Amino acid sequence: MTSGFLTTNVLRGLAFKVLLFLSLALLPIGLISVFQTREIADQNLANSELSLLAITEQASTQESSMIQEAFGAAEALASVVNLIKRDSRSCSAFLREYQQASHLYTVVSYVMASGEVNCASSGSGLDISELGVFKAMMRSKTRMAHVMQDAPVSKEPILIVTVPLFVEDELLGFINMSIPEKVFQSVKEPDLANPPEAMLTFNSEGRILTAENGPAVAKEELPSASELKWYISQSGRVFRATNNRGQNRVYAVLPIVPGAVYAMSVWSEDSPVLQAGTTTTLTLFLPTIMWISSLIVAFWALNRLVIRHIRKLGRQMRHFALNRTLPRAPLGGFVPTEIVAMEEAFVGMAESILRDEALLEDSLRQKNILLKEVHHRVKNNLQLISSIMNMQIRQAATPDAKRVLQRLQDRILGLATVHKSLYQDDNLTRVDGGALVHEIVNQLLSVGLPSGTGVQVVQEYEAIQLDPDDAAPLTLLVSEALTNALKYVGVSGNAPGKIEIRLSYIKPEMALLVVKNTIAIENAEEGTGLGMRLINAFSRQLNGQFEVVEEDQSFSLSVEFPVPLRQKEVYDY
Numbered sequence: 001m002t003s004g005f006l007t008t009n010v011l012r013g014l015a016f017k018v019l020l021f022l023s024l025a026l027l028p029i030g031l032i033s034v035f036q037t038r039e040i041a042d043q044n045l046a047n048s049e050l051s052l053l054a055i056t057e058q059a060s061t062q063e064s065s066m067i068q069e070a071f072g073a074a075e076a077l078a079s080v081v082n083l084i085k086r087d088s089r090s091c092s093a094f095l096r097e098y099q100q101a102s103h104l105y106t107v108v109s110y111v112m113a114s115g116e117v118n119c120a121s122s123g124s125g126l127d128i129s130e131l132g133v134f135k136a137m138m139r140s141k142t143r144m145a146h147v148m149q150d151a152p153v154s155k156e157p158i159l160i161v162t163v164p165l166f167v168e169d170e171l172l173g174f175i176n177m178s179i180p181e182k183v184f185q186s187v188k189e190p191d192l193a194n195p196p197e198a199m200l201t202f203n204s205e206g207r208i209l210t211a212e213n214g215p216a217v218a219k220e221e222l223p224s225a226s227e228l229k230w231y232i233s234q235s236g237r238v239f240r241a242t243n244n245r246g247q248n249r250v251y252a253v254l255p256i257v258p259g260a261v262y263a264m265s266v267w268s269e270d271s272p273v274l275q276a277g278t279t280t281t282l283t284l285f286l287p288t289i290m291w292i293s294s295l296i297v298a299f300w301a302l303n304r305l306v307i308r309h310i311r312k313l314g315r316q317m318r319h320f321a322l323n324r325t326l327p328r329a330p331l332g333g334f335v336p337t338e339i340v341a342m343e344e345a346f347v348g349m350a351e352s353i354l355r356d357e358a359l360l361e362d363s364l365r366q367k368n369i370l371l372k373e374v375h376h377r378v379k380n381n382l383q384l385i386s387s388i389m390n391m392q393i394r395q396a397a398t399p400d401a402k403r404v405l406q407r408l409q410d411r412i413l414g415l416a417t418v419h420k421s422l423y424q425d426d427n428l429t430r431v432d433g434g435a436l437v438h439e440i441v442n443q444l445l446s447v448g449l450p451s452g453t454g455v456q457v458v459q460e461y462e463a464i465q466l467d468p469d470d471a472a473p474l475t476l477l478v479s480e481a482l483t484n485a486l487k488y489v490g491v492s493g494n495a496p497g498k499i500e501i502r503l504s505y506i507k508p509e510m511a512l513l514v515v516k517n518t519i520a521i522e523n524a525e526e527g528t529g530l531g532m533r534l535i536n537a538f539s540r541q542l543n544g545q546f547e548v549v550e551e552d553q554s555f556s557l558s559v560e561f562p563v564p565l566r567q568k569e570v571y572d573y
Contacts, residue, residue: 106178203261223251500514
């Protein structure tokens with residue numbers, strides 16, 4: 001399915017560009033979705049934190065009720081004690097009656113600013129000015145709660161709730177309500193589906209007042225970063241921190257008595273209560289998933305409806321370009337009408353090309369036939385001229401006249417051989433130079449080298465492909481060179497005469513013609529120089545360079561000329 005996309009040039013492909021523009025089109029929707037999802041996540045997280053605060057309030061209901069009741073009772077008693085504090089007996093009796101009626105407090109007392117206790121449910125006459133609790137009261141001078149492990153009256157751990165008594169901004173003393181620790185231990189906690197790791201209350205100085213799972217567990221679960229009093233400012237909030245055991249925890253702090261007592265619940269990060277906020281956070285991946293899904297669907301649709309059909313049409317075009325064959329069957333199926341129209345246009349164009357090529361081939365065939373006929377007629381005419389010249393040779397009066405006419409006849413027969421090679425070859429654009437030279441040489445040897453002369457002839461030819469324009473000057477050049485060789489070849493001493501004719505490649509597009517013969521100096525014949533002038537002219541027509549090397553017993557003529565595969569420029573000689 002991905003054949004239309006995973007190509008060597010992905011960035012320039014149709015699929016990549018469509019997916020890129022689709023991504024840009026989906027970007028605003030994605031940003032809006034991310035923004036809305038983030039708001040929903042934040043709202044759910046806030047709801048989760050509110051749930052933690054509500055559960056914390058529910059879990060600390062009993063302790064909160066007793067502590068709040070104690071503060072409320074102390075506030076109420078302060079007004080009455082202010083009226084009867086001068087009569088210590090009546091004041092103590094009043095507090096005793098209240099203590100016995102409430103069944104919650106072990107001692108209810110009024111402590112003067114000096115530290116003396118002259119009004120208490122347990123009796124008067126105590127002095128607590130040296131106790132740490134009293135010193136804390138004097139430092140704070142506000143509502144507060146403390147824990148005493150060994151109370152001077154009840155001799156047991158108690159929670160002291162303190163309310164200051166002011167008259168016209170003057171501190172007269174404190175109302176203390178002593179609640180025994182066993183009362184908190186006997187409280188039945190509410191049944192929670194997901195209880196916290198720890199539940200505790202603490203005062204404004206950061207000291208633990210009550211702990212459901214015991215002080216040891218509470219201390220282990222406290223935040224390790226700082227003391228409890230630093231989290232008073234976090235009351236009514238949820239925060240994350242590490243406990244004293246190095247575990248990640250979620251803490252919820254709630255004020256029970258603002259400025260005096262606070263409740264804290266400790267939760268594990270994998271608590272089910274917190275999963276709602278975590279699950280909502282995971283929905284932030286929803287826009288990304290939607291974007292990827294949209295791209296996959298768009299790519300699948302684009303590949304199935306467009307790209308695979310275009311690639312198939314492209315294969316049909318390449319197949320037609322290589323083999324000139326039309327598609328066997330149309331695309332068919334659920335192909336878009338636009339692509340069907342493209343295929344029909346391609347088939348029509350291909351049929352038109354085939355018709356035009358057939359007409360061109362037929363026209364070319366007819367032209368080749370006509371051209372071969374022209375070469376054939378030229379060859380026949382040249383042979384006719386050669387026959388007439390042959391009759392003239394037989395009637396020549398002198399040997400010189402016969403020799404001149406014979407040279408002209410050889411040149412005419414060489415041209416006739418060129419035209420013969422052209423009309424006998426199906427390919428009229430190139431001529432086999434080796435075969436052409438071989439035929440010319442044999443033709444000249446049959447006439448100019450009678451049997452019994454003792455001259456050895458060596459021929460070596462390669463199949464050099466010549467342009468038709470080079471065939472005629474090469475033929476005439478070989479004819480002149482071989483005629484000169486036959487004219488001057490001789491026997492030196494006991495060695496027989498020898499003629500060598502070679503045609504070969506020396507480079508990919510460069511050929512070399514060599515005509516070499518032995519000479520007999522004593523029989524040297526004076527020449528007119530016309531042959532060398534003709535050889536020079538034919539060499540120039542071939543764009544070649546000829547070289548003559550004459551030694552004591554040999555004469556060598558070599559011509560190096562180009563044989564390019566493309567048409568070459570011919571110089572005028």
